[in-house]
Amino acid sequence: xxxxxxxxxxxxxxxxxxxxxxxxxxxxxxxxxxxxxxxxxxxxxxxxxxxxxxxxxxxxxxxxxxxxxxxxxxxxxxxxxxxxxxxxxxxxxxx
Amino acid sequence: xxxxxxxxxxxxxxxxxxxxxxxxxxxxxxxxxxxxxxxxxxxxxxxxxxxxxxxxxxxxxxxxxxxxxxxxxxxxxxxxxxxxxxxxxxxxxxxxxxxxxxxxxxxxxxxxxxxxxxxxxxxxxxxxxxxxxxxxxx
Numbered sequence: 001x002x003x004x005x006x007x008x009x010x011x012x013x014x015x016x017x018x019x020x021x022x023x024x025x026x027x028x029x030x031x032x033x034x035x036x037x038x039x040x041x042x043x044x045x046x047x048x049x050x051x052x053x054x055x056x057x058x059x060x061x062x063x064x065x066x067x068x069x070x071x072x073x074x075x076x077x078x079x080x081x082x083x084x085x086x087x088x089x090x091x092x093x094x095x
Numbered sequence: 096x097x098x099x100x101x102x103x104x105x106x107x108x109x110x111x112x113x114x115x116x117x118x119x120x121x122x123x124x125x126x127x128x129x130x131x132x133x134x135x136x137x138x139x140x141x142x143x144x145x146x147x148x149x150x151x152x153x154x155x156x157x158x159x160x161x162x163x164x165x166x167x168x169x170x171x172x173x174x175x176x177x178x179x180x181x182x183x184x185x186x187x188x189x190x191x192x193x194x195x196x197x198x199x200x201x202x203x204x205x206x207x208x209x210x211x212x213x214x215x216x217x218x219x220x221x222x223x224x225x226x227x228x229x230x231x232x233x
Binding site for chain 2: 002005007008017026031033037038039041043044046050072079081083
């Protein structure tokens with residue numbers, strides 16, 4: 001086991017993810033959700049899958065996946081989640 | 096109609112009969128309850144829905160992101176993809192655990208209304224960041 005490489009990849013990824021989109025999403029989703037454990041599982045598994053793809057498939061990922069389209073879909077998804085919280089939440093205000 | 100097929104269909108129809116009675120029972124129970132559920136201020140989301148929303152949005156957002164790019168660069172340079180995956184996987188689990196812990200810690204200290212509003216603003220921010228990535232990478 002190459003401990004130097006292990007530590008290097010851990011620190012690089014940890015620092016680049018700290019305060020990044022996925023962590024913000026984890027904070028936002030777990031705050032409003034009744035089961036933070038499920039949010040953690042979903043976030044961790046999704047991130048593990050992307051890094052597995054990144055480590056094993058290498059540069060091929062960007063070639064066989066339409067990453068821009070997927071990002072745009074994700075952006076729309078987050079916008080819908082945000083809109084649901086900000087606009088369709090009148091029942092909470094009356095309480 | 097064949098005579099010899101009659102007992103077979105009778106046997107087959109027994110579990111179906113049981114099924115239909117249970118279905119009738121559940122609908123009979125659910126129907127008077129459903130107005131009560133509608134009246135509640137907030138419908139609790141099922142675990143499966145929470146998991147799927149989280150998984151799909153995070154997965155799509157992180158595909159082709161800078162973390163994934165640095166992971167693939169490191170694994171290409173070192174020729175040890177499993178070690179790089181182990182390191183980055185542990186880092187990603189740690190950051191998401193920190194995020195979730197922070198989120199639920201904040202949620203316990205401020206009112207639900209504030210949590211909902213700030214979560215909405217944060218998700219909107221993420222959406223803008225993603226759209227910005229899409230525009231920049233063109």
